[in-house]
Amino acid sequence: MxxxxxxxxxxxxxxxxxxxxxxxxxxxxxxxxxxxxxxxxxxxxxxxxxxxxxxxxxxxxxxxxxxxxxxxxxxxxxxxxxxxxxxxxxxxxxxxxxxxxxxxxxxxxxxxxxxxxxxxxxxxxxxxxxxxxxxxxxxxxxxxxxxxxxxxxxxxxxxxxxxxxxxxxxxxxxxxxxxxxxxxxxxxxxxxxxxxxxxxxxxxxxxxxxxxxxxxxxxxxDVLDYEVHSNYKTEYDLEKNVSNKLVYSPYFRTNILDINTTIDKDYSEIDSFVIYMCVEGSVDLISKGKTYTINTGETLLLPAAIKTIQLKAANAKVLEVYY
CATH class of the missing domain: 2.60.120.10 (Jelly Rolls)
Structure with missing residues (x-):
């Protein structure tokens, strides 16, 4: 299988x-x-x-x-x-x-x-x-x-x-x-x-x-961090059709993609599963000739063995999460 x-x-x-x-x-x-x-x-x-x-x-x-x-x-x-x-x-x-x-x-x-x-x-x-x-x-x-x-x-x-x-x-x-x-x-x-x-x-x-x-x-x-920090919000860039860094921590890395065309993704450098959360619009993920659609509020997991896919959307935002 x-x-x-x-x-x-x-x-x-x-x-x-x-x-x-x-x-x-x-x-x-x-x-x-x-x-x-x-x-x-x-x-x-x-x-x-x-x-x-x-x-x-x-x-x-x-x-x-x-x-x-x-x-x-x-x-x-x-x-x-x-x-x-x-x-x-x-x-x-x-x-x-x-x-x-x-x-x-x-x-x-x-x-x-x-x-x-x-x-x-x-x-x-x-x-x-x-x-x-x-x-x-x-x-x-x-x-x-x-x-x-x-x-x-x-x-x-x-x-x-x-x-x-x-x-x-x-x-x-x-x-x-x-x-x-x-x-x-x-x-x-x-x-x-x-x-x-x-x-x-x-x-x-x-x-x-x-x-x-x-x-x-x-x-x-005894677990609270009582320190006051100057800024709590994450600032980030939102360039079209690329993975923009959102939050990188020792526990997960998250990018955001703002997609309005077809883009090729190659994960051969990432030794991890990839999770997509569609947070706006609708995006098609194409893998081995088959299309998987993710709508707003849907989530899809790409197994680590699948290294190359395409993402296609007219206007969508997707969180891209991996370890």
Whole structure:
């Protein structure tokens, strides 16, 4: 059985803050209410996405890595991670704000939860007027100040609030406090991890459980980066029909392509799978004479063994992600 460009069946997640934009803006197909996340490519235990379409339909990421090894993920990736797929790919719709939260690094996550840490990035696909993200601190505090602000319900006052627009990009390293504000639809690329420390949740009660959600304020205290940084947003170029560098980290590399013609891509220098997230328009990926279409809000994985493809679009923006 041969590898080919793969789409996966998304897993939809109820969230207390979820809305309808995954359906109305990204044409996702589900009937539940308050769906906040579409997990596009996931190897999280119990939430493994499976291939949709073709000879490999129904196989999970773990199945594919087990069967094809380096041909699927790349030899270097396979040597480092074995059968654990290193990235989790999502679209997120926040109708109301997410909790104020932070993620632990690899070392703490391994020790406390036997998990990877959670470095992540956001690319804003749509934002309502004056919608904002909270990223990092605007005022220098320490662990004692953190505890005082939590006790006084004033933690939001020392955080950096940024009004966002389509195309805005943020890298969220572990330790950086953050939250997606109401009215933001975004693409999220992260390490395969589901470890989140909630610091503050607006005293909300979850309608499904009738309870407030658990907070992890103490666990968060010793992983937080209390430093104030001069800029939290990622600046980038947007030249047509080339891979423009967006976020390069030790955990993933992401480019953005703004395509209005046919372009040839050669990945022989990259020892990794490549993931495409279509964030605007529609793009055709042509591999071995066959065309695979990716529309806004769709994701496709190119196995590492496939080195040359064409991308064709009249007007599309695509995130290009690899290890």
């Amino acid at each position: 041969k590898l080919y460009p793969l789409k996966f069946a998304p897993i939809y997640k109820y969230r207390i803050w979820g809305g309808e934009k995954l359906k109305t803006e990204l044409n996702k197909n589900y009937s539940e209410e308050n769906i906040g996340e579409s997990w596009e490519i996931s190897d999280v235990s119990g939430d493994e996405t499976v291939v949709a379409g073709g000879d490999l339909e129904g196989k999970s990421l773990r199945d594919l890595t087990n069967e094809f090894k380096g041909d699927f993920v790349g030899n270097a990736v396979y040597e480092k991670f074995g059968e654990e797929f290193p990235l989790l790919i999502k679209f997120i719709d926040a109708k109301t704000p997410l909790s104020i939260q932070v993620h632990p690094n690899n070392e703490v996550a391994k020790e406390r939860h036997n998990s990877f840490g959670k470095n992540e990035m956001w690319y804003v696909m749509q934002a309502d007027k004056d919608a904002e993200l909270i990223v990092g601190f605007d005022e220098k505090i320490d662990a004692e100040g953190y505890k005082t602000h939590l006790a006084n319900n004033t933690i939001l006052e020392v955080m950096h609030h940024e009004i966002v627009n389509k195309g805005d990009t943020f890298y969220i390293p572990t330790g950086r406090v953050h939250a997606i504000g109401a009215g933001v639809l975004l693409a999220e690329i992260q390490q395969t991890s589901n470890i989140t420390y909630r610091i503050y949740d607006y005293d909300r009660v979850d309608a499904k459980t009738g309870e407030k959600r658990e907070l992890h304020s103490d666990m968060a205290m």
